[in-house]
Amino acid sequence: MEDKYNARFSSGFLFNILKSTAAALAATFAILVIAALLLCFTDFPEMYPLPSAIAATILGVFAGGNMAARKNPENSLASSLLTALIYSVITYIIGSILDGRITFTWNTVLFGAISLITGAISSILSERTGRSGTYKKSSGLIDRLNKKSINKGYRFRGGKL
Secondary structure: OOOHHOOOOOHHHHHHHHHHHHHHHHOOOOHHHHHHHHHHHHOOOOOOOOHHHHHHHHHHHHHHHHHHHHHHHHHHHHHHHHHHHHHHHHHHHHHHHHHHHOOOOOHHHHHHHHHHHHHHHHHHHHHHHHHOOOOOOOOOOHHHHHHHHHOOOOOOOOOOO
């Protein structure tokens, strides 16, 4: 009975989660730097920092969650969600340090929810792309007709055309 509820984790599960979280943070940082440079040196309006931060969060967590799900295929959802959770906690701590105070706002909830939902979606999509592309033939009406026509079909006998 205990084996049923016992989760199986690979030997480097935590290490893979931490590497995936580091990759997610690096991707987010790179996207935020590019967005900051674009906002600074171009004529974009000042209303784009929040959408660019949301886009950077989505792309970073998607990259990290996908990496974690591929490294741990037997626990892909758990590893992606754990990566997204650790990502959220680390970014909250970094944001609190940079702001100089600990605050909990609706933006905090928004970014936490976005990261967890993106982690779940990346797990689902990584499972879809990991499957092989072989398909079985359907036993539809056309296949049945083709089989019958091959067995009972006409054969060309004899000479030249």
